[in-house]
Amino acid sequence: MRTLFDSRPHEECGVFAVHAAGADVARLTFFALYALQHRGQESAGIATCRDGVAHVHKGMGLVTQVFKEEHLRPLVGDRAIGHTRYSTTGASHLRNAQPYLLHTIHGPVGVAHNGNLTNATALRQELLAKGVGLTGESDTEVIAQLLAAPTAEREPDWEGRIARFMAVAEGAYALTILTPGALFAVRDPHGFRPLCLGEVRTEHGLGWAAASESSAFVTIGGRFLREVRPGEIVRIDANGITAHQAPVPPRPPSLCVFEYVYFARPDSRFEGQMVHQARQRLGRELAREAPCPEADLVIPVPDSSVAAAIGYARESGLPYNEGLMKNRYIGRTFIAPTDELRKSGVRLKFNAIDQNLAGKRVIMVDDSIVRGNTAGKIVALLREGGAKEVHVRVSSPPVRHPCFMGVDMATYDELIGHRLNVEQIRDHIGADSLAYLSHEGMMRAVTEGIRGADAGHCSACFTGVYPAARRGPPRSLP
């Protein structure tokens, strides 16, 4: 989700939906959002619905800060959607928290969104010109208003209204939608952002769910079924799951490769493989491409680089150990809201494990270097902890291009890989040596474990080759 008035309009989010008649769907959603907390830590919300009556609660902060018992109790229903939102500067406001809930002529509709509509400005202007009032700056509100627009003669059902939205929308969207009769899970025709389906067994019987990542199902005692296909509209109701492709032109599948590199939980599954396994292969490729045989030790930057560091150590034959202790109760540096906080946040997050580092030539495996604010601090910390040499190995290529598909990398200037070459970055972070995985190596590692024919990836922030036009020509609203 992105905000239009934000100078740095960028974020990842987590979405969830569950239909389970008789069950405490708000509580199930709470625990699923807890499992998706890594995808967004700025705000959280849950909306529920039963018998055409909807309820919503949302607030700023972590899931456990937003929801107490007294907030969950009124959220009654046999279906629910939920959202965790990523932090941005200037958009950290309750009015942009999700889900959006609107009352329409067709009954209540709630929307939870992960992604970024690249033509949101044009769609927003068209809505305003039609006299539709908007309360915030978010493109998610635009989506909700487009779904609510009263053209019932042509689209008598929600499937039709969703298809109408998809016909005019450009960019990235993984949506969970709450309506009086059903839930919907919808993915844009490129499939930029992940979305998957699962089933949940409760004491009241079988229920069905959708989530950004499969690990959310495991947390609530459920089971992963399959991914939502790019361009697919999935209906979830009391009868189970029904799905069809939206009547929009097919596009090349373009799942964000950064999900494998960094975003997703290692125990989540995409394209038939577990993220942890793909990350280990990234580390193995890195060890083959950028060996450092004179080193004594391989350490990860916890937690997202652990799998890649294990892969690097196994491939290189060097010992693996921990060199940094992470305080897991502080949000990831990547999503701190300002550069200033990013810089000061690192010391709050990591302590060096001196005994493992003293006198050692250390290979520090990191999953990515985006702005370059974190890596230098960690290198300094390792030296303070006694490391004799610090060799940084990055299990993805330099990030040189912005992302317009809903990830926190929206301008060239903020990307150290755009401003500096590899030797300059090495100097900037104070490492003895620095090497990145090649794009070919990254894609080889990611695609090797894929099961199924429909896979395809976006890697535009590494290559500058965008699967979709950055700002598609505005299409007219119906």
Ligand code: SF4
């Ligand atoms: S540009 Fe990068 S971060 Fe954005 S969707 Fe593509 S791979 Fe993901």
